Amino acid sequence: KGFLRFTKIGGVRPQTLMGGRVQFADGLTGTIYAEKLETWSKLHPIDKHYIDVGGTSRKDCPIEVGTTADFIGPFIAQGTRRIAKSMDDRIGCVVAIEALKNLKHTPHDLYFVFSVQEEVGTRGAQAAANMLQPDVGAPIMSVELGAGPAIKVKDAGMIAHSGLVRQMRARAEELEIPYQLEVLEGGSTDARSMQIAGPGSAAGCLSIPCRYVHSPSEIVDIRDVENSVRLLVSLISQPIGL
Template sequence: MNDLIKKLVEAYGPSGFEDQMRDLIRPEIEKFADDISVDAMGNLIAHKKGTRDGLKVMVAAHMDEIGLMISHITDDGFCRFTNIGGIYPHTLLGSRVQFGDGRIGIIASDRITDRGKVHGLEKHYIDVGATSKEDCPVKVGDAVGFVREFMVQDKHLSAKSMDDRIGCVVAIEAMKRLKKTPHDVYFVFSVQEEVGTRGAQAAANMLDPDVGIALDVTLAGDTPEPTPIAIDLGKGTAIKVKDSGMIAHTGLVRLMKQRAEEAEIPYQLEVLTGGSTDARSIQIANGGAAAGCISIPCRYVHTQSETVHADDVENSVKLLVEILSKPIKL
């Protein structure tokens, strides 16, 4: 599985610019889907037909990552930028970034006179080696992703875009292992999640599922002075109960717990005080859907070293397969 993870997490694909990601994922899933389509938003949708009358289930994992967009270029050829999604200024200084054409730039900031403070985004810039606005190869509106190699330390896996390429890996692996399902399952590799779960909203409005399951990362609470949350790396997949955007369907939470216990899959219960996932958009689309989320515990979310545990990834795949391969009664 690590080869697939490496391929996806190192790829370029900020929100709104997911074309390269879609081209990487499609060959991985083609032989496991009955049909594949791309909607007007750019969501990649793989349909796996059920063996009998079951429910319509939408499984969503977002392809996009946080990034930057060039807002203007100085007379000296330095590129000022704004954010695409949730960017923390204190993670930026010295980072290397990549444009859609593969060009690399370096993030620096204006002079810091008080080393106890961090400049905001507006005081940072990207150096692409230009000496003037005229010879700058980058244009206003160009999108930027971060550059960081995938790293494996025992079972700790780190990369700049585990959020949510690791969810895409879980979906792909589940498609491979799901031999039969009673349900019509639509695996949606969604766009623009980091800027408001927009792709999933469009897909859910079109598909109108009975059940929706998002695959995404959640915070780990096992580091010094973390955000308080009862989630540890390596202790199991996480079943979302609530986040700041939704309360998961209680029947679906109960079913996820039941399937995990029956299959002896270790799990944790997630109550997240900030942030949400594609499940929120699925839950309120059209007349509504029974929606929940399988979450992969992750340290250092929205940095260039997001870190997950291989066992949690594997157990997330197992839980999704257990849910989809059997009747869903809520």
């Protein structure tokens, strides 16, 4: 019928897909829908979904096997909330860039790395860490929306350096920044690769609260973003004694 079957890259959740729209690199758009199951109360797995790009048969379908597509949708500013696709982890890039703009001095040799493929094995961070061999590594990631930036304690792939956790907490308290302590039972971040790449490094993680991650409409609060910038600038502008 000209519909496209697809697989996911990263942690896309099937329950967020129905009726969503995607766009291919050539500008062509498609609508996601799913086969009719015995009951609509059942969760449709990824392999029961398809993308409708207007084709009527296999022959006239304009998309080749292996072509990638992204969610599309408007950016919305609503009060202190910002809504868009791919906030996880573009908002981490925003925090890093704003920290660079606000940083006046530092006793460290700093490397800001904008890495790829975190969702499929933290591959970009591992390559960068092998090349740079940092003493301390701290990725900027996303967690559930809540009361301030989150300081990671552990996740399924790494245990944060306790000294780095203590310093991040101390800096937050000095600046009166509300923060959360994060313990993540499933999944991991680029900190895992930083911790074990090359000779290894002391690794921690600053997480920015984000609601509805891995969906077409992710939400952040600008106050959490601004506080994450303040905390990061404070951390890297002073000596880190571990």
